[in-house]
Amino acid sequence: MDRELLKGSTPILLLSLLTEGPMYGYQIIETVLQRTNGSYTLKEGALYPALHKLEAAEFISSYWQTQANGRDRRYYSLLPAGTAFLEAKKKEWSLFVNMVEGFVGPAGSKG
Amino acid sequence: MDRELLKGSTPILLLSLLTEGPMYGYQIIETVLQRTNGSYTLKEGALYPALHKLEAAEFISSYWQTQANGRDRRYYSLLPAGTAFLEAKKKEWSLFVNMVEGFVGPAGSKG
């Protein structure tokens, strides 16, 4: 996957995932990996800064949760403002895709 | 249009436009502006560096042409390697869009 194309897609991806419920960082990476059949490895250097930025903007919130092991995980969950932001981002995404495809020609529904 | 989303989309857009024939910089900007109904102004600071990079990679070539006015324009045209590169980029684009939409849910065909 082209690294430049990916730029800017992380927030919408993260917010979308979190609509399914709270998740922690490592889980997000694994989920993305599995759902894309291994074709997209969301990198830690992209994930954590994006998560923190989303939290600073109060689109998501985090809480630490201790497991039976005694180990801690940081869970992130969507806030109402995040849901609204996601909707705006979706519109932007749609505009963007339609714009590019207006020049390139529609993408096949399968890559 | 989100500036971060745009990143990486310029080469595929440029190459796609050039499949229609040679074009010069200013014309590209105007064409993009018109075809998007004014919603996307391709900036010079993004255009020229992208064009030069594509040329350095030998995906496109340029030539100066003097008009009746006596003024010069630099036209860019697609090279065979550029056509091949476009095809690869299109596949990448398709993969990218399908990937994101796998999480976000499909974009409406109209924004």
Place this chain on the structure above:
DNA sequence: CCAGTTTACCTCGCAAGGCGATGGGGGCAA
């Protein structure tokens, strides 16, 4: 004739994102 706009090229410094590398620490199994 001259000012302002349009056409036309281009570069530079800045901000922001993803990536690779690196680092810490705990749990678990051979």
Place this chain on the structure above:
DNA sequence: TTGCCCCCATCGCCTTGCGAGGTAAACTGG
């Protein structure tokens, strides 16, 4: 005790788009 997996995170680098700035010639209106 060694090594792997889980889990968090940061830092410097590279690349991109953008705003601003620069040059220059032709056209337009007064």
